[in-house]
Amino acid sequence: MKNNFYKGWIIAFILTLNLFLSANPVEAQSYRVESITMPEGLSSETGAIDFLPDGRLVACFLRGEVMIYTPGTKTWKLFAEGLHEPLGISIVSDSEFLVVQRPELTRIKDTDGDGQADLYETLSDDFGISGNYHEYNYGPLKDDKGNLFLGFNTASSRGQIMKEVRGKKDSLGLAHASQMFSPVAYRGWIMKLTPDGKLQPYASGLRSPNGLGFDLKGNLFAADNQGDWVGTTPLYHIKEGRFYGHPASLVWKKDWNSGDPFKLPVQQLDSMRTRASVLFPHNIMANSLTQPVADHTQGKFGPFSGQLFAGEMNQGRILRIMLEEVKGELQGACIPFIDQQGLRKGNNRLAFAPDGSLWVGQAEHGWAGDKGIQRIIFTGKQPADIDSMNLTLTGFDLTFTQPMDAGIADAGNYSFRHYYYEYHKTYGSDQFDVQSVQIKNIKVSQDKRKVSISLANLKPGYIYELKLNNIRSVSGEPLANSMICYTLNNLKN
């Protein structure tokens, strides 16, 4: 009996030892990634996710299903079916959702209480569809006044338009090979659907705005994709009446009389456009940014409250975005979040659960990507990371999430370079004027959480890319990320 008791302890000890040895030898991570088991038979390309107040997940999938997942019991239930590429959802109640699909913005409702939708009511179809595969529809994003924002992708010159389209047809953009175009209204626009049902043009110049989101102050953002007229992936702060650079949409501008917008001089288009608040250097930060969501969890998801998180299609990462207002416009920096920690690529849709975990739905749809849904949970262990990067008169302030060791005072641990991406009609852009930027001075705050770095130059229109080396927290933990990029549109003075 006694013998067995000891044996039991020895086995338990060995098992525990094994656990220690097989776990990350450095230390526990601040975030962990869990994969959600998807129902059998589902092609789980995720078009939209959001949460009911009781913690159940509502998810749309690209073959047309709307399903509800109960995390407690890990069970899936079918709510609706037959939709055409549902790519966005707004929850009204546990029996009523607004879903944007290819042909319409649709109210989907279970009116008889059997748990399945029976009413599919058109909320708006006052927009064109040509049948071109690339005319994806995004949104609906609801503001506090009850307006719903939608984003309409342009058509691809690699696809055709159908003989019969819905809505008025425009042929101006059709003649341009390898340009995304806008054969029907309002391709390339962000639209506003008012509570009384009017769909109004809101902002133009978008190419592929796969992801709309608000920050905590109600500012509207749209991600776009690298391509023609988009040198590298941008995040735009969308304001009414603004133009964001892709010319195709301009044919639908009220009273447009300047002819074929692709034939306007680049300088003219450049002077019309609003630049991205944040640019994501291609292949370095992101290739294809998706839905931005604001961290409203008040600490449940870690130290980054109020910042934006956005998905990335080509790499197994999320991007974290920090913004500040300079000369009346938002600009700021981006940094990877949870690289190589088990997150798949194809991170198309994001939503915070009531418990503060971040859920990520994946898709591929012929591009680089994946399928399924994962969730990212803050373990409670504070990460050693850059909390924010702010422009100063002479350089940048970096604020860390915790006190750092002496290494933060050493200029040799930082290397800055700057470059810019060209605004032009060709697909993407090389980096131009790539130069390292000399550090003139470093000042460390008394609490060792902030460094103020003065640089030899600050040029508006450039990205300032900073790499950090050998910087650890006071407790010896290395930084979670070693690179951050700030998009410098405006100077402080």
Next chain:
Amino acid sequence: MAGSKNEPVIAVTINAVAGLRYDLPRFKVKPGAQVKLTFTNQDDMSHNLVFTKPGAREEIVNTALNLGDQGPAMNFIPESDKVLWSIAILSPGETKTITFTVPDSVGIFPYVCTYPGHGFVMYGAMYVTNDAMPPIQNDLNISELSRSEEKSKIAGNTVEAASNKHVHASTASQMQHPYKPVAPYLYRVFIDDASPAAIAVNLPHQISYCWDAGSCRLRYAWEGEFLDNTDFWKGHKDGNAKILGQIFYRDKTEFPLRIGDFEHIPVVRFKGYKLIDRYPEFHYFLNKTEIFEMLKPKEDGTGLIRTFTIAGSGEDVWFTFDSDDGVEYTTLKGKQIKGRIKLSSGKTHPFSVIMTKKKDLKL
């Protein structure tokens, strides 16, 4: 490389196409052959083309992924003796040609796009051999996408052959949803001969129809199986759902319903649909007249019963048809005269038009 001297140069063309694919899944050359390879990027994003030593594809793809910010300058092609030949990143529309001599020994040489995110699906194989290549549908050296495409080509031929013999195509081969669709059910689809806002509905008795929400009208109906959505669901390229059956009815009118003035085509407004016992009842406006329309199969499977409920505007409602549209019309109410049925005005209760297919008619 002795063999190359007297051998003619083998010309090979590989295109990068939509959907992270090379259009050539694999090809074969003899040992020692000289290959003139032309690579064109027909896709709307950047791609490169890298030949690796046999078995080294995944290693090179992973090395390319880890190039980090060095990647773009290196065209995502790692410096490695396992990279044999390569073409740097091409932007959409660009073409480049290289010439190289393959080894004298046999082997299977992968070619792959090492652009981040592409390499795990976008690849093919060059066979250096004097023998035949293995059956393509089982060839693990080509991408899963190409393999399944080859499989479905073969399966497609079988389906065609089967339906020619009036045998129903197998639809149970693979689950397409987390549920088993049971008629009636529908898909919002891109489909031929309709606007891009189409609705395809599968009914009991092997009858299906296409109702167009863009123009608020029934477009056509068919008998047989429902749809093949393979192309439609693929993504990143145009693709319509394909009808798996025989069309027996096609609306040939300018517009089937008229409100008040018979000559006037009404302005349509689609309001959605309600599922009643899973059958969709379409809801729309013609001018200011509100219409509800429900289609059910005739119980003997010989056609459709089309029921309209008109929320009264007090105006006359006309139902028109073309006698060459494939069906015979009968109606319980209303008066039929020369291709049109006049319905009593102001009625709010439903009326039905029964559409019975004419025998052996093909549209």
